[in-house]
Amino acid sequence: MLERKAYQRLVEWKNTSRGKTALMVEGARRVGKSTLVSQFGKQEYRSCLFIDFFQATEEVRQYFRDYRTDLDTLFLYLSTYYGVELYERDTLVVFDEVQMFPEARGLIKYLVADGRFDYIETGSLLSIRQNIQDIVIPSEEESMDLNPMDFEEFLWAMGQRQLADLIRRQFAASRPLPDGLHRRAMGLLREYMLVGGMPDPVSIYVEQRKFASVDASKRRILELYRNDVARFARGYEFKVASVLDGIPGQLSKHEKRFSLSSLGKSARMRDYEESFFWLADARIANLCFACADPSVGLSLSMEQTSLKCYMADTGLLVSLAFADSAATDENVYRAVLRGDIGLNEGMLTENIVAQMLRANGHKLFFYTQSGQKGNEERMEIDFLIIRPYADAAMKPRVSPVEVKSPRQYGTTSLDRFGAKFGKRVGVQYVIHPKQMDVKDGRVYLPLYMAFCL
Structure with a gap:
């Protein structure tokens, strides 16, 4: 069983909620929701009643319809059907993939009020029309996102917990790693880029250290997503x-904003807006929106018609990039790992940073200025995040983040951004392949430290 940070969040929910709320765990298909919640139920409760609505029979569904106002009978039948003894205040009831049976989600209000058991729901595509039709979203429902495994969790899986802890300590102290450990961390990050953070590919890689079987697993996940697209x-x-x-x-492309003209000459955002929303709601993609006037409230000047679209998992992006062949040979992956063949480094590094920022709870924004109006200067900032700023008594400020894949690069956009927005700007970050450094109020982070932001 792979160790996930989310497990501790489940423990915190149990201890603070004490049955007063249900928890909805949202995430992409195959991101590990069912495994995580099942393990939590078995280890933290006397019993766990796990109902998978992808596989639940019509008989089970009918129990919920017939006995929605007779909870004693509902629990009696469910307990007998699944062969699970239920214990008041010491049983976890799990509604797995609840989007397949929204009526069960609609009962949460009454189940929580009944107070006998704790409830966790898992699901994806929870906001699309057919999955909320005819139900009232319960106010007693908390939510938690489960993202693909981040780089720190990948290091744990690879038996590198000490290295993960050292990276965090060095980040906090603004000190670089020793050169040998820096090279090791960069090598492991490249492996993480290719494997990704979906639990099944990670488990295969930890066991076999072979990319071909990892790629086959990732392709199965992508095929599952395609089937979901066709179905939902x-x-x-x-x-x-x-x-x-x-x-x-x-x-x-150098300009990574999604160009709808690539999909057709007459393509317009109003025609594709629902498609982007669908991919984001399914947790397949991470959307990054333009921010017209950066301030602490980045959402206040968000431009929904100008966006970048990243894959939620960089390992899946790699397999999607190789989709023109039925399988990707082990030697191809090894060559990419060594940097011998030109899979676009900028694509991978920017996507992996987007993935790390999302895993830390940041919504994704970028800033761009075309340089075509009057005397304005052209600039493009890859990401904007909000962080406390020491020079402003730890008040939040906008931190621009630039991602650089080559070892030689310029920082003109950061210079112009700082000059234009002045006191709104906090620490400026450059995320690059080289060692950590701090110069003139600007922090240069190696790529593997991005999970600390």
């Missing part, structure tokens, strides 16, 4: 698939 994105499935397939090509 009815009426606009072609547009969703077009956007998904276009992600590697868009991220391979």
Whole structure:
């Protein structure tokens, strides 16, 4: 069983909620929701009643319809059907993939009020129309996102916990790692880029250290996503698939904003907006929106018509980029790992930083200025995040983040951004392949330290 940070968040929910709320764990298919919640139920409760609504029979579903106002009978039948003894205040009831049976989600209000057991729901695509139709979203429901494993969790899985702890300590102290450990961390980060953070590919890699079988696992996940598109994105499935397939090509460009003209000369955002929302709601993609006037409230000047679209998992992005062949040979992965063949480094590094920022709870924003109006200067900032700023008594400020894949680069956009927005700007970050450094109020972080932001 892979160790996940989210497990501790489940423990905290149990201890603070004490049965007063249910917890909804949202995440992409195959991100490990069911495994995590099942393990939590078995280890933290006397018993766990686990109902998978992807596989639940019509008989089980009918129990919920027939006995929604007779909870004694409902629990009696469910306990007998699944062969699980239920203990008041010491049983966890799990509604797995609850989007497949929204009526169960609609009962949460009454189940929580009943107070006998604790409840966790898991799901994806929870906001699309057919999954909230005819139900009232319960106010007693807390939510928690489960993202792909981040780089720190990958290091744990690879038996590198001491290295992970050292990276955090060195980040906090603004000190670089020794050169040998820096090279080791960069090598492991490249492995993480190729494997990704979906639990099944990570488990295979930890056991076998072979990329071909990892790639086969990732392709199965991508095929599952395509099947979900066909099944759930009815009426606009072609547009969703077009956007998904276009992600590697868009991220391979210097200008990484998603260009709808690549999907067709007459393509407009109003026609594709629902497709981007679908991919984000399914947790397949991470959307990054332009921010027109950066301030502590980045969402206040968000431009929804100008966006970048990243894959939620960089390992899946790699397999999607190789989708023109039925399988990717082990030697191809090894060559990419060594840097011998030109899979776009900028695409991978920017996507992995987006993935790390999302894992830490940041919404994704970027800033751009075309340089075509009057005397304005051109600039593009990859990401904007909000962080406390020591020079402003730890008040929050906008931190611009630039991601650099080559070892030689310029920072003109950061210089112009700082000059334009002045006191709004906090620490400026450059995330690059080289060692950590701090110069003139600007922090240069090696790529593997991005999970600390």
